[in-house]
Amino acid sequence: MxxxxxxxxxxxxxxxxxxxxxxxxxxxRSSAATGTAPSVIYVPSALVKEYGVFLKDKYNIAFGQQVTTGQYSAAVNTILAASSVEVTATGKATTRLKSLDALQLALKAADLEELAYTYPTAKTKKSLSKLKLNWKSDAYASKQAQALAAAVDTGLVPSEFYGEIGSNGTVSASLATFLLGKVLETKGQYKRYxxxxxxxxxxxxxxxxxxxxxxxxxxxxxxxxxxxxxxxxxxxxxxxxxxxxxxxxxxxxxxxxxxxxxxxxxxxxxxxxxxxxxxxxxxxxxxxxxxxxxxxxxxxxxxxxxxxxxxxxxxxxxxxxxxxxxxxxxxxxxxxxxxxxxxxxxxxxxxxxxxxxxxxxxxxxxxxxxxxxxxxxxxxxxxxxxxxxxxxxxxxxxxxxxxxxxxxxxxxxxxxxxxxxxxxxxxxxxxxx
Structure with missing residues (x-):
């Protein structure tokens, strides 16, 4: 001054x-002018790292190799603390968290849950066709399928994690971190630039x-x-x-x-x-x-x-x-x-x-x-x-x-x-x- x-x-x-x-x-994020340092082009793995640094710096959140239901729920609620809203994951706190459960919780925390439930079965199936899921036809009418379709369409889940989501195995630390990063963005609690x-x-x-x-x-x-x-x-x-x-x-x-x-x-x-x-x-x-x-x-x-x-x-x-x-x-x-x-x-x-x-x-x-x-x-x-x-x-x-x-x-x-x-x-x- x-x-x-x-x-x-x-x-x-x-x-x-x-x-x-x-x-x-x-x-x-856009392309750089010739002769300068290249503009950063983010791929999911790079974003996972950046989200991880941010979560640790601002919220002291970091996942180990095994992510439990209790750990993930606590992390989501830490992020939501400013809005006085809490979410609860199903299952015991010590249970290894499934990928689809992690996604469904993130979708709710990101204020996108109602959008998911507007999906008719045909739209859900079309949105999930790129995942090449080996599901029976009636599975596409479930709330989990609707949540997954909305997550894919809104960018909450990128293609790098399609395999992990599709198998619905235990959630990886990378996917858990990525989902929390997207929650931060939709809540306006991430970086501003x-x-x-x-x-x-x-x-x-x-x-x-x-x-x-x-x-x-x-x-x-x-x-x-x-x-x-x-x-x-x-x-x-x-x-x-x-x-x-x-x-x-x-x-x-x-x-x-x-x-x-x-x-x-x-x-x-x-x-x-x-x-x-x-x-x-x-x-x-x-x-x-x-x-x-x-x-x-x-x-x-x-x-x-x-x-x-x-x-x-x-x-x-x-x-x-x-x-x-x-x-x-x-x-x-x-x-x-x-x-x-x-x-x-x-x-x-x-x-x-x-x-x-x-x-x-x-x-x-x-x-x-x-x-x-x-x-x-x-x-x-x-x-x-x-x-x-x-x-x-x-x-x-x-x-x-x-x-x-x-x-x-x-x-x-x-x-x-x-x-x-x-x-x-x-x-x-x-x-x-």
Whole structure:
């Protein structure tokens, strides 16, 4: 987040990010273009691996070679916990789970059960013809057959598992994992991303995401943090909407913040040129800070709004964004720092060889430890889907929390530590570069 200084009709973008003594506030899969890292084409076995990593990271779910009815039911209910819905598999908890039973349970958890029961026998038989089942004709009228047909048609079961499903033997760990991954997707609890850096249409997707993003209002939160600005408890904050959060695997992901959209386009191009592919999520962000009256009239723009406060100054709300990346490997995630420091970090005025809009102190961070990154703290409050957040040095976190609590004793402040790039950490410590 950059401080926006306006002198008359001119807009001066200060390279410093907002901070106070206590805190800095920050809040598909398609073919690749020629010459870049190839777009990821997923086959079921690759998805099983990716689903498995996600399930372990987010829910601590992992299957051994033998999957029991109890284990699978517990895993499904863990996923459904947020919706206060439970499902129950038939049979004893210690019994090895059958493939068709696992599928039927997944279909229900994925909110597709009623669809299955619309299938007449003829449609069911036609949908299952590709499985080459050795079933008697009357078997196609069963609920299990309907569930299987609906699962095939909706993509819940890909062809790689047709043999396993058709034999209705005990479910494999791979099929159980795949089914849970599909449940997560249909429930909207899996990763959220607009595409891959290598997608041929990634720039169009970015443009659409940026064009349709707006300045976030969230008045209940703004009432608290705006008052914090007025009282100099903080010098700025970010507002975000959790519905856009990428929900990536922490060990493979990081978040990069900026204000200029042209910079985002070039950053994606930079990753492609360095043969790094990553999932990309665009997360709208609004930054708020005090705009001093002596800077002149703030002007009008679709990139910011201003509200005058009692002392004649203004609070400015600026349209910004975070780009969340999930890399294919931890090695690619580690390389990101080197690439930014070489091509997107300003070290001198009019420095050549940098992408557009490079900052003196770029901001990117990880929820897992990385070499050359430093630990700082996030302090955030939330209401519904929206949250306000303020980054600070670890030793200043308590002061930020106290500031929010002073304004609203009922507010819950969430604090956690994470790892930020070196230049931004230096900035928090008062260094200009």
């Amino acid at each position: 950059k401080n926006h200084l306006r002198i008359g009709s001119k807009l001066v973008l200060a390279t410093a990010l907002l901070f106070s003594a206590s805190a800095v506030s920050v809040p598909s 607009i595409g891959y850096a290598s997608d041929s249409d990634i720039y169009a997707k970015l443009n659409d995401a940026y064009r349709t993003s707006d300045i976030i209002k969230a008045p209940d939160l703004r009432n608290i943090v705006d008052e914090a600005l007025k009282q100099d408890l903080v010098t700025g904050y970010n507002l975000k909407d959790s519905r856009y959060d990428a929900n990536f695997v922490n060990s493979l992901s990081l978040v990069y913040g900026h204000s200029d959209f042209k910079h985002a386009l070039q950053l994606i191009g930079l990753l492609r040129s360095e043969n790094i592919n990553a999932k990309v999520q665009f997360e709208p962000k609004t930054s708020a800070f005090i705009y001093l009256k002596e800077w002149g009239e703030p002007g009008v723009s679709d990139l910011f709004e201003v509200v005058q406060i009692e002392n004649g100054n203004y609070i400015e709300y600026a349209k910004e964004y975070d780009l969340a990346f999930e890399f294919a490997t931890t090695a690619d995630k580690s390389r990101f720092d080197q690439i930014v420091l070489k091509f997107a970090k300003k070290n001198e005025d009019n420095q050549p060889g940098l992408i557009y809009g490079s900052w003196w102190q770029p901001l990117y961070y990880s929820l897992t430890e990385l070499k050359n990154y430093k630990i700082i703290s996030n302090n955030k409050i939330e209401t519904g889907n929206y949250y306000a957040q303020s980054f600070s040095l670890k030793e200043k976190s308590a002061a930020v929390t106290a500031g929010f609590k002073k304004l609203d004793p009922s507010v819950k402040v969430t604090n956690y530590d994470f790892w930020v790039d070196g230049p931004f950490f230096n900035y928090l410590n008062g260094e200009s570069k």
